[in-house]
Amino acid sequence: MTQLQRDKTFEPSGVQGKLKIVLHDVSGTLIRALGTIERRGYDYRDVHCTQRVDGDFDLLVHIEDTGGPSNLDTLCKQLERLYNVVSAEKVGRRKRAERA
Amino acid sequence: MTTATQFEKQATEKIADRPPKSGSQLLLESLVDQGVETIFGYPGGAIMPVYDVLPSIPELRHILCRHEQGCGMAAIGYARATGRTGTAFATSGPGATNLITAIADAYLDSVPVVFITGQVPTNLMGTDAFQEVDIFGMTLPVVKHSYIVRDPADIPGMVAEAYFIAAEGRPGPVLIDLPKDVANAMTTERHKWRPYPKVKPEMGQSDYISKAEELMREAKKPLFYIGGGIAQGDGVAELRDLVERTDIPVVSTLKGLGAMPSDHPKFLGMLGMHGLKAANYAVQECDLLIVAGARFDDRATGKLDTFAPHAKVIHMDIDIAEINKLRQVDVYLDGSLKKNLAALNPGRSECDDWRALCYGRREEYVWDYEGAQAKASPGVYAPKLLHDLSRRADDSAIFTCDVGQHQMWVAQHCYFDEPKDHITSGGLGTMGFGLPAGLGAKLGAPERTVITVSGDGSIMMNIQELATLYRYGIPLKIVLLDNSVLGMVRQWQEVFFDKNYSETNLDDNPDFALVAKAFQIDAFTVNTVDEVDAGIDRLLNTDGPVLMHVKIDPNENVWPLVPPGRSNADMMER
Numbered sequence A: 001m002t003q004l005q006r007d008k009t010f011e012p013s014g015v016q017g018k019l020k021i022v023l024h025d026v027s028g029t030l031i032r033a034l035g036t037i038e039r040r041g042y043d044y045r046d047v048h049c050t051q052r053v054d055g056d057f058d059l060l061v062h063i064e065d066t067g068g069p070s071n072l073d074t075l076c077k078q079l080e081r082l083y084n085v086v087s088a089e090k091v092g093r094r095k096r097a098e099r100a
Numbered sequence B: 001m002t003t004a005t006q007f008e009k010q011a012t013e014k015i016a017d018r019p020p021k022s023g024s025q026l027l028l029e030s031l032v033d034q035g036v037e038t039i040f041g042y043p044g045g046a047i048m049p050v051y052d053v054l055p056s057i058p059e060l061r062h063i064l065c066r067h068e069q070g071c072g073m074a075a076i077g078y079a080r081a082t083g084r085t086g087t088a089f090a091t092s093g094p095g096a097t098n099l100i101t102a103i104a105d106a107y108l109d110s111v112p113v114v115f116i117t118g119q120v121p122t123n124l125m126g127t128d129a130f131q132e133v134d135i136f137g138m139t140l141p142v143v144k145h146s147y148i149v150r151d152p153a154d155i156p157g158m159v160a161e162a163y164f165i166a167a168e169g170r171p172g173p174v175l176i177d178l179p180k181d182v183a184n185a186m187t188t189e190r191h192k193w194r195p196y197p198k199v200k201p202e203m204g205q206s207d208y209i210s211k212a213e214e215l216m217r218e219a220k221k222p223l224f225y226i227g228g229g230i231a232q233g234d235g236v237a238e239l240r241d242l243v244e245r246t247d248i249p250v251v252s253t254l255k256g257l258g259a260m261p262s263d264h265p266k267f268l269g270m271l272g273m274h275g276l277k278a279a280n281y282a283v284q285e286c287d288l289l290i291v292a293g294a295r296f297d298d299r300a301t302g303k304l305d306t307f308a309p310h311a312k313v314i315h316m317d318i319d320i321a322e323i324n325k326l327r328q329v330d331v332y333l334d335g336s337l338k339k340n341l342a343a344l345n346p347g348r349s350e351c352d353d354w355r356a357l358c359y360g361r362r363e364e365y366v367w368d369y370e371g372a373q374a375k376a377s378p379g380v381y382a383p384k385l386l387h388d389l390s391r392r393a394d395d396s397a398i399f400t401c402d403v404g405q406h407q408m409w410v411a412q413h414c415y416f417d418e419p420k421d422h423i424t425s426g427g428l429g430t431m432g433f434g435l436p437a438g439l440g441a442k443l444g445a446p447e448r449t450v451i452t453v454s455g456d457g458s459i460m461m462n463i464q465e466l467a468t469l470y471r472y473g474i475p476l477k478i479v480l481l482d483n484s485v486l487g488m489v490r491q492w493q494e495v496f497f498d499k500n501y502s503e504t505n506l507d508d509n510p511d512f513a514l515v516a517k518a519f520q521i522d523a524f525t526v527n528t529v530d531e532v533d534a535g536i537d538r539l540l541n542t543d544g545p546v547l548m549h550v551k552i553d554p555n556e557n558v559w560p561l562v563p564p565g566r567s568n569a570d571m572m573e574r
Helices: A029-039 A072-080 B004-008 B023-033 B045-056 B068-082 B094-108 B152-167 B180-184 B206-218 B236-246 B277-285 B337-343 B352-364 B369-376 B382-392 B405-413 B434-444 B463-472 B487-496 B512-518 B529-541
Strands: A015-023 A042-051 A057-065 A085-096 B009-014 B038-041 B061-064 B086-090 B113-119 B145-148 B173-179 B189-193 B222-226 B250-252 B267-270 B288-292 B312-316 B331-333 B398-401 B450-455 B477-482 B522-526 B546-551
Touching (some): A029 A042, A029 A057, A029 A072, B023 B045, B045 B113, B061 B463, B068 B094, B094 B173, B113 B152, B152 B173, B222 B277, B236 B337, B267 B277, B382 B477, B382 B529, B434 B450, B434 B463, B463 B512, B512 B546
Parallel strands (some): B145 B173, B222 B288, B398 B450, B450 B477, B477 B546
Antiparallel strands (some): A042 A057, B009 B189
């Protein structure tokens, strides 16, 4: 069994959350947003994307923290920093993941 | 999804009375429109249409570096020395991938550079064609924004937006990937692009400013913790004014050096892993940390939950995504650092005991250069050499460095009186940065003395740029500190790995003075302390490019040192 030396500061919190992200219909924006979420320390539980009548996209993601310093508020700001991301916000209630 | 251009363009403007222009022509004319004067580049197959037009645009000076990584880092040095956006060209495939380290460097240090790469023709994209890589996809994590050009009519608007994005807010790199067929395509059309709609606050909310002033008035042990954002936010004068008005001590990150003059009486020095003792102790004991343009980087904070453990935090940053990212704050001020610093007016801090403690420590821990040199004699004690060099160089001298022990010695021992005096790879820590960044800085600021300090490990990573110095007669002054080892790695092996010196011995280095001479660069070697003064004279008085090769002791380490994962209070010493 492998034992990883981990900084306990950044242990996975098991935080789950849902984000609603509005994207302009611009090439590369979807992959930028999805990549940012993964790189900032979250795994996907569900991803749903639909185009709105105004041409923008609604991206709804259900994610779970994999460890790292991020919190969902910071993640939303990091997403909104991307060009062609109109907005990113938490939706629904956060809850603790059940641990095995 | 549709292409980038289809969203942004408002309308097609047909210009019937003009002859058609190629994508390449439009690209280069657009660069001129953006005020670009200097491009660092390297041609190759996919970007040949652009190079075919380049000689017909006299406003653009092209600097042919000898490796695309050198091009990128020269553009970074140019940008940091001038405060303007840098520009670099490379071809597709390996040319583009060779740029990636420079792109990442610009991203982590928030440097505005537009990187333009050639790409295989659009009908071959996605076919694994010769010299095809998905540079757009490969660089997504390390660009502020990026484009693939699909239509030459988009180029003027896209280029304008790229330069706007690179420089606005928190600066960063932007990539434009130009397929060869788009570069060759002729068009009479121009797509108008809307100005980018994102609205950001100009400065912090007034009630937050009041709250910050209240915290500053109440604090008994306040401390400024400043970073590279001060210079990038054009807030140097406002910071210095606020420090004078409040009389609060200041510590700085590596990137923040120069925002306060190194010898300013209120400046305690650099904090962090190789920070000065007065600075690190102040952080650990303060009760209010006023963070301006810094981001709680791990090299600055050490173990995060032990950093400034007693302090409330005011955080000023133009990038709101940095607020509460690593440390929960009590008050934040987003928007312009310059405006926020100017708006704060808490009066002089009532903290005389704290000031006396901080300034007393600074005097107590002053560096004993003469004593250390005496111990090292007849060898050269590098920190004293750098200290003497920076005081003998003119006040406007710029230091660029590579990465390793010499980089920390420069930060600890050289004098900087403005941020542009110090150009270093802070975030990415890129060995090979110093030489190309130095030549870029010198081309951007030809009136200033530019000195590159490098190590024997680092210089080998972009030593080919000596040819660029010779080709253009760039009078860069290089100090090569040669201890014949990978010094910083060896230091960690000595301290943390039981002296298991694995793969850090470089005692088969070439004769660097001979190598420089082979590139037709004036060069000489300093072996003993007796030769240092004359060496510095020769370095500073040589008109053209020159390399001073200095042999130093491999056992000389960088102190203090905070072990990784430990508190900044746990400083190891010699």
